[in-house]
Amino acid sequence: MHRSPTSASTGVRARFSLYAALLLTTSLAPGVSSASGDVAHPERSFSGRVLDAAGAPLPGAMLSFASAAPVHRLTVYSQQDGSYRTPLLPFPGPYQVRVRRVGWRDLHLERAAVPDGPLDLTLAREDDPAAVAAQLPANYWLARVLERLEDPAQREEFVRQCGFCHQQGSLHTRVARDPEEWRKVILLMGRKGGMLSADLRDKLPEILIDAYDPERAVPELTAGMQARDFGPLAAADVRGAVVEEWDLGGPGSVQHDVMLHPDGRLYGVDMPFDKLHRLDPATGERRSWQIPSGGLPIGGVFAGRNSTPDPSSNERVGPHSLQAAPNGDVWITLATGNRLARFDPQTEQFEIIELEHGFYPHTLRFDAEGRIWYTISASNTGCRKTARRLRKSS
Secondary structure, eight states: OOSOHHHHHTTOOOOOOOEEEEEEEOOOOTTSBOTTSOBOOTTSOOEEEEEOTTSOBOTTOEEEEEOSSSOEEEEEEOOTTSEEEOOOOSSOSOEEEEEEOTTBOOEEEEEEOOOSSOOOEEOOBOOOHHHHHHHSOHHHHHHHHHTTOOOHHHHHHHHHHHHSSSOSSSTTTTOOOOHHHHHHHHHHHHHTTOOOOHHHHHHHHHHHHHHHOHHHHHHHHTTTTTSTTOSOOOOTTTTTEEEEEEEOSOTTOOEEEEEEOTTSOEEEEEGGGTEEEEEOTTTOOEEEEEOOOTTOOTTGGGTTSSOOOOTTOOOSSOEEEEEEOTTSOEEEEETTTTEEEEEETTTTEEEEEEOSSOSOEEEEEEOTTSOEEEEEGGGOSOHHHHOEEEOOOO
8 A cells, every 4th residue: 555645645744764673572680681782881871760759650651762873773661660771772972862651741852862770751741632632542532433423334435445555544634624635635545545435435435524623632642640640651571672663764754564574675666766775783774766757747657547646755666565585685565666676785786677567566575486466456356366476576
């Protein structure tokens, strides 16, 4: 599926880089080896406690430590007693530190150095209900839409058709719109494959307006916000996790799919800019390649077909899904280019294969015989008939 139709339809697009993330369920007890296998070193690791203004511990806070551009970030959680400890940080300081928990104001430290001893961090209560509501995960807002759909079948239809590609209830999908704007969004979603029944399509604009109205939503979502356990809190067994992130691409980039190659490196396809990115988590090395467009205009084979390109996008072939072949080659579906691409990591060269049937190749996989099976989204046929296979070229 394509990028979020709601953000494109309003001309609002967040300018941010997406991250390839590894979730490492590694214990962070004092003295235990870090996620990378190195023992935490006092010159490259942080420890301390997260507290409230009265000095009481705050469990479940997220603490992020980042380097300068290109961003490399590592996040840990505070434990039940408020304590936290990072593993050996794989990048030098100074560090940008962010501490956050729903119901509390974000704490930011710029250019922080590792202290000689523990670094205790104090969070202040967030007393603005609108700010607290904005901190809540998207599913809190989505629930307001679902509870306004009385028919269970229509609730299922909304989740399936409006949420099978992108999260609903997020900051960009709950933007305030009038009924006509919502109808335009719903029609655009239909052109991207998220098709609703006529009855649900007609009633949905008013439901979305009512569910996302901040005058009602904010006080209802933030009722009891002064309670210490307000909002979602990471479970105790999750608080031992480490999340490591690397910045890939640039403003407006979308790593649509990311694949772990057998050689241990990560590949991601940047759909708006027709790029293939590679990250080596062991060294932090990042490389990028432009995927050949074959002379296609912006919008690819859909240019001029009642489709308005996103103004922040240079997409011509729209890389969507990728998979490693048995020989290590990286194969990619080029959704808006109606092609497949093969990338040879050894020669760093692309081979482009044009498709004879259907539009919008979506997802590909290899079978035990080394053949590619891929789906065609805009073929108007069932899955069994839309699956195609292509023998891998020698």
